[in-house]
Amino acid sequence: MILHKITEVREKIKEWKKEGLTIGLIPTMGALHAGHKSLIDKSVEKCDRTVVSVFVNPIQFCPGEDLDKYPRTLDKDNELCEQSNVDIVFAPTPKEMYGEGHILSNDFLTYVIPPYFYVNKLCGKSRVGHFDGVCTVVNKLFNIVQPDFAFFGEKDAQQLIIIKKMVKDLNIPIEIIPCPIVREPSGLALSSRNKYLKEEQKEYAVALSKILFNIKSCYKKGITDTNALLETAYTYLTPNHNLEYLEFCDENTLEGKSTADDNTRVFIAVKIGDVRLIDNILLK
């Protein structure tokens, strides 16, 4: 069932709560792929009812980013959800989420702001304000759906860590379930933005996962100096790869690491042409 209004969702949720049913939420921006599908399957298995939100959230896009051209495929998304036994697809308009005139600046809108230490690195460094927008909309979706569990992909690992921190800091009564990255046979992590890649760019894109897999295998062989691990990446990079960052951080606190350990997650972001891709791996 596809619903566009907050009040409609609340009604359904109220019914379910009365019956004592558990609810799972998967917040998405649509353009669903097998990665999302793995989150949906986990929720359908774990929870009595599953809600997928499909909302391209304007306040998490920075100036110059791809808000207008971000892929919107609601009919296909809805089909995938129906086939996967999702109970509600919640697809609000920006007006429904942010009100008449939907003024989005922090002059007129209450924001949920994650801690600077978690934000001022990795994707947050180039995407200023991005995680403020993410936390704010996720908080809103949490309040609308009031799920018992919410499912997030490890693909966006910084986002996942920041959401977990928000849940802890604000005492949100929801359990966050992390779900592993789904990859193409080539190793390329699935992403809605892969649609932007031309055929030859897709070949370059494989470098991200190759770099990460190789770092992990070097770590398993006993190399823990993160500078040494970092250097192994350059074999895979060509002038077609615009490396934004390759960093080693603690899995929970996002603290930078000079010596890798099992709790270290390696984060990479590369621009190929106009397409910005991210990937990551836990060394454990």
Add this chain to the structure above:
Amino acid sequence: MILHKITEVREKIKEWKKEGLTIGLIPTMGALHAGHKSLIDKSVEKCDRTVVSVFVNPIQFCPGEDLDKYPRTLDKDNELCEQSNVDIVFAPTPKEMYGEGHILSNDFLTYVIPPYFYVNKLCGKSRVGHFDGVCTVVNKLFNIVQPDFAFFGEKDAQQLIIIKKMVKDLNIPIEIIPCPIVREPSGLALSSRNKYLKEEQKEYAVALSKILFNIKSCYKKGITDTNALLETAYTYLTPNHNLEYLEFCDENTLEGKSTADDNTRVFIAVKIGDVRLIDNILLK
């Protein structure tokens, strides 16, 4: 029943929710007086169960403010609550609310930040960061108690308006119930900070309500120019009154008003010695 741990509160709440009972929350910093009592009575009347939180929230005090000397009277507060049929007094420590080492800066803590337009005026102008701390702790208390209704006094009208805005912006499934100011026979609005006033200062303090009542009566007589209304205040002010602000704002949006109408609220803040007092009145 007095509880100090979040998990204990959650357990009770869970029981009540299972039984389908409605819950009212009154967030306070303790030092309860007849103003708080009026909120409590309203909740006890309206809701099946009532929770009063007593927590002197460190992150809403600005540098140089009265965090350490703020009155703490938990035994008396608990007594008043028991006599008023409150079901739970929730009195957590700062450590319980903000964690081990409770690091309170926005480097390491997720904050809920109200819109700049609502904050950059009246009390927010001199108390920088105050409403960030208020919104963050209220959000936390909302998530811990998950009440159906939350009761706030009109005494802190800017706070009330900001909380209502937060609830709307973040789709928090809670109804905010505003409660009228309780006054001494002299007109002085009740406040936990009145305890700081020496006897002769109390006499000066009456000026705040006198100014507001007089402005309202002038408005009722047909004066709507806010500059003219403002000028009527000076009769009541002496060198012992340090006027911080006297402003006319829209009751819902906090927009400044040059012409008063029924939706105009008049806000005043005065320092008498070291004691900062606030009051307000709706012209309707």
